[in-house]
Amino acid sequence: MGRKLLDGNQAAALAVKLARAQVVCAYPITPQTSLVESIAGMWAQGDFSGEYVSVESEYSALAYLIGAAYAGARTFTATSSQGLAYMHELLHWAAGARLPIVMVNANRALGAPWSLEPDHLDSLAQRDTGWIQFYCAAVQEIMDTLLFSFRLAEETRLPCMVIYDGFVLSHTVEVVEPPLQKQADAFLPAPPAKAALQTEQPQNLQAVTSFQYLARVFQERHLDMLQVPRVAKKLTREYAAILGRSYPLVEACGLKEAATVVVAAGSAAQTIKSVLPALNSPEGPTGLLRLRLFRPLPAEEIVSLLARPHIQRVVVVDRDLSAGLGGIFAQELRALLQGSPFEGKICELNLAGGVDLTPQLLRRGLKAAAAGGGEQGRIIWGVDL
C-alpha cells in the first residue's frame, strides 16, 4: 500500500476496514467523530465490506454489537468520554458474555464542566469492566494495535479497548505504513465459526443464576485475563513475522543506567521518550517505562524491568484522578511494588484535566520528585509547577 499520511482516527478506520469488521455501529462524539465518518464514507462508497449502522446513542451502539457478536459477527465501535460512560452497563455485559467486541476510545475528559482535554479518566473509570485495555502512543501503533486486537479478542473471548489521546493522537497526522489487505488477512482469519448463539438448539443464555455459577464466571474471566500477556506475546511474534512490526506490552527505554524511571501511558510517553537522552533528573539519568497494555496489568514484566539496583526512584505520570485517592496508574504501581525497594518512593506527577506534559514541565516534575515532593503518597500537581 505504501506510506500514507494519516491521523489517528483515519488510521483506526483503515485498520477496521483491513480487519474486515462485519458490523460497525457507532455514535459521533468529539474527538472520535472523524473515525466513524471515515468508516461511513468507505461504506457509502462500497469500499468497506461490512455493515455500518448509525444508531441513536452509544448505549444502543454497544447493545447492537452485543447482539451482532452473539450471532458470530466481527464487530467494532468507537467512542470517547461521555459516550464511553454512557455505555457503562453494557461494557460489563459484553465482558460477562465473553463477546470479542473491539472498540476505540479517544480519551477526553468527562464533565462537568465541558471540556475537550485529553484526560484519561474516561477509560480508566472502565478499568474494572473486564475489557482488555491498550494505551497507544503513535499513529502507526494505533493502526497495528487495532488490527491486532481483533485477533486477541477472538482468541481470548475478551472484549478489547484500544485507547489513544484525543486530538494529540486522534487528530495528529503522522507517516504510517498501512498493512496490505493480504497481510491483514494472513494475520487475522475470518472470525471463529462457532458463535455464542446456536440457533439450532434451545438455550437460555445469560439467565438469572446463583452465586455458585456466577463465582465461576468471574473466576474464569479473571484467569483468562491473566493469560492475555502470554497470548499477546505469541500473537506479537506472528504479527511481526507477517508485517515486520511489533510492540512490547511494556515499553522500556534507557533503563540500563537510569536512576529515575518515569512511568507513563499514551502520548505523554512519546514526549518523554523524545527528550530522554537530554533528561537527567537531579538524581542522575532518567529512563522510561511505557504502559501499553494496562488491563491486564503486565505485572511480571513491570517488576522485572524495574528490578535493577541503580533505579532509585519511580515517578508515575497520571493524567487522571480518582478524587480522594490520587492518580490511578500510580495506585496500581504502588500496589504492585509494595514490599519492593520502591515502597513509599513512588511519586505521582498528576496532570489530571489534561495538563500538557511539555519537556519543561517534566523537568520541573522530576526536580520536585528528587526533592521528595512526591513521597509518602503526596501528589506533585502538574498544574502547580
Place this chain on the structure above:
Amino acid sequence: MLQTLLGDFPRREYMLNGHNACAGCGPALAVRYLVKVSRQEAVIVIPASCWSIIAGVEPFRSLETVVLHCPFPAAASVGAGIKKGLEAVGDTRTQVIVLAGDGATFDIGMQGLSGVAERNEDLLYVCYDNEAYMNTGTQRSSASPYGSLSTTTPAPRAKSSPKKEIMKIMAAHRIPYAATASVAYPADLMAKMQRAMQVKGFRFLHIFTPCMQGWGSPVEFTVRLARLAVLTRIFPLYEVADGARYRISSFPEEHIPIEEYLQGQKRFAGLDESQKALLQKEVDRNWAALCRQADHSPFISDD
C-alpha cells in the same frame, strides 16, 4: 377478530410446564401463545422483567427456543444487532423477537425502541403490558393507567397522569405493522403474531397481559379482566399498517361501562366517582378517535 380458529394452531406446547410464573400470570399466557407461532424459528431477546425469571433460572429453561437475556434498556438494539449479525454470517432465515415488559418499552428502553423503529430494522418487538414494573414489586410505569395505585404511587396519591399512548408513538414511526392483542383472545393474538412474522421490517405487538399480583385481583381473574378491558374499550384490539391505515379487530357489541372492569382490582380502590367519570370520558374519546381513524384510512389486506 382475525378469522383464524384456535384449532389452526399447533397443539404442541413450546412453553414447558413447571416455569416460575405466579398463578394467573398474564405474561406467561401471552408467551405460551406467541411461541406456538414462532416455534423454534426465532431467537427471543428478553430484557430485565418478570420474564427474566419465568424463562428459567440457570440451569433450567421454560421455552423450547433460543432465549437471550439482556440489560433492561437494551432489548431493541440487541435484537436488531442479532438480526444484523446473523445476516453477516449468512443466516437470513432466523427471526429475532424481542419480548419486553411495559417498563422496558414505554420507559427505559424507549430511546432504543424509537431508534430501531425509525431505522425500520427487521425485528419483531413484542411488548407485554401488565401496566407496572412487576418484577420489582409493582412500581408505576408510564403504562400504568390514571388513578391506579402502586408502591410508588401509593394511596392516597394514585397515578395522576394517563397511560402513555404507545401505539400512537409507534404508528408515528411509520413502521410496517403494529397491532394490539389480548390474552383473552388467543386466536386473534396468534393470528396477529403470524402476520407479524410474515412482514419484513420493524413490527410491534402490544399485548394486554393482566397481573393479578400487582393489580390486587383473584388469580382466576386474568382472562376475565383482559376480556373486560376489550369489551369496555379500555384496550381496543386493532392493527395499524405503515403507521397510517387502521383496522379494528373487534367491535364490542354493547357498551359496557368501565366500572365493570375497575371493580375487582385493588389498584383502583382509591378512585372516586368523579375520577371514574373522567376515566370513562377518556376511554370514550379514545375509542371514537380510533373509529374515526379506521373509517378514514382503512387497512385493507388480502386476507
